[in-house]
Amino acid sequence: MNSIMENIDDKELSALGKEIEEALNNSLITAACKIKEHLFNNVELNIAVTGETGSGKSTFVNAFRDMKYNDDGAAPTGVVETTMEAKAYPHPKYPNMKVWDLPGIGTANFKPEEYLQKVEFDRFDFFIIVSSERFRANDITLAKEIQKRKKKFYFVRSKIDNDMRAEGRKETFDQEKTLETIRQYCIKGLEGLGSPKVFLISGFDLGLYDFPDLQETMEKELPDHKGHVLLLSIPNITLKINQRKKEAFKANMWRLALVSGSVAVLPIPGLSIAVDVSILVNEIKKYYHAFGLDDESLQSLANRMNVSVEELKAVLKSPLNQKKIGKDVIVKLLQSAALTALTTSEYLLSNIPAAGSIAAAVISIGTTYYILMKCLNELADDAHNVLMKALKANE
Numbered sequence: 001m002n003s004i005m006e007n008i009d010d011k012e013l014s015a016l017g018k019e020i021e022e023a024l025n026n027s028l029i030t031a032a033c034k035i036k037e038h039l040f041n042n043v044e045l046n047i048a049v050t051g052e053t054g055s056g057k058s059t060f061v062n063a064f065r066d067m068k069y070n071d072d073g074a075a076p077t078g079v080v081e082t083t084m085e086a087k088a089y090p091h092p093k094y095p096n097m098k099v100w101d102l103p104g105i106g107t108a109n110f111k112p113e114e115y116l117q118k119v120e121f122d123r124f125d126f127f128i129i130v131s132s133e134r135f136r137a138n139d140i141t142l143a144k145e146i147q148k149r150k151k152k153f154y155f156v157r158s159k160i161d162n163d164m165r166a167e168g169r170k171e172t173f174d175q176e177k178t179l180e181t182i183r184q185y186c187i188k189g190l191e192g193l194g195s196p197k198v199f200l201i202s203g204f205d206l207g208l209y210d211f212p213d214l215q216e217t218m219e220k221e222l223p224d225h226k227g228h229v230l231l232l233s234i235p236n237i238t239l240k241i242n243q244r245k246k247e248a249f250k251a252n253m254w255r256l257a258l259v260s261g262s263v264a265v266l267p268i269p270g271l272s273i274a275v276d277v278s279i280l281v282n283e284i285k286k287y288y289h290a291f292g293l294d295d296e297s298l299q300s301l302a303n304r305m306n307v308s309v310e311e312l313k314a315v316l317k318s319p320l321n322q323k324k325i326g327k328d329v330i331v332k333l334l335q336s337a338a339l340t341a342l343t344t345s346e347y348l349l350s351n352i353p354a355a356g357s358i359a360a361a362v363i364s365i366g367t368t369y370y371i372l373m374k375c376l377n378e379l380a381d382d383a384h385n386v387l388m389k390a391l392k393a394n395e
């Protein structure tokens, strides 16, 4: 048995078994089309970022989308006048994920109902309330109004890098203790809200402090399909996020393989399999972007971590990184991997009673699965090594 099969756990096999069984009962094509609808449904995610003027909202909106203040399409930051209208900033690679820069809530006669009506409350999945000091009465009033309307909010204390720099001058400085002091101080100011968590961040480097924790919390509290969009669209900034992205892709892999292998459109020359190669191309492109291996993402990581892009690129091993991922590349991969992939397919066939065209589909599904797993492993490993390189350069 080949190594790919060793990567499949019982849960996955039973999920596959169920889906193939359903496919056999319903006719493979109908079942695959149903899954296709589910997979490619465009899920929107709308995140509102609010808080006082100058708290760092726009900087956070940009960082969330892996952008700098001077990138095309970035939210203006600095000493510009406060935004008066809610403005959507779509993620450059995942336009369905929109981060909204809301008008500041700093004025004395703040009316939360009017504010929420004006910004069209209903369209948001959740709110992030940013403060660069302590949270004030208006932040709390707004949070209560959001709570009343049964939506989630998260408190973010920004500009932690400034605090760390200032406190770091003291001989007795202990980063963890200082962070905990700030956290407790913020939480104390939020009485009446049932002790919400406060996440400490720097808009200049989301890999530090509490951002990874914030990301994971938001993702868990969203419905699955929206959590998935959030996970894949945030910058690949920590090893843990890298690993979780890999797992998220893996969880979807059987479905993709099933769709690509059973609604096959392209017979692979020289092989007895047919695969919808465009599904594979799309999925592998998604891996590529989610793991931050495209030029822009590598450049952005290089800038943030003060390493050269060349140093980062030097650790890339997957041949997929040297080519533009297109149909021809994938067909070649399918051809060269077909023999190994057949082992996977035979294993599946031995577990599933199949004959004739169903057997052919199972072989196609196995081959597709094999290719996806191979590409996912290669690209996730490359991304891991790139992150290690960047982190080591900053030790």
Ligand SMILES: Nc1nc2c(ncn2[C@@H]2O[C@H](COP(=O)(O)OP(=O)(O)OP(=O)(O)O)[C@@H](O)[C@H]2O)c(=O)[nH]1
Binding pocket: 052, 053, 054, 055, 056, 057, 058, 059, 060, 076, 077, 078, 079, 080, 081, 082, 083, 104, 158, 159, 160, 161, 162, 201, 202, 203, 204
């Ligand atoms: N050191 C540090 N500076 C930050 C951080 N976030 C924002 N800033 C700076 O704080 C200033 C205000 O940031 P913005 O992101 O424009 O704040 P804003 O909340 O959008 O401000 P308005 O749109 O005017 O309400 C800018 O000079 C930013 O560079 C941070 O995490 N760390």
Ligand SMILES: [Mg+2]
Binding pocket: 057, 058, 059, 076, 077, 082, 083, 101
């Ligand atoms: Mg702003």
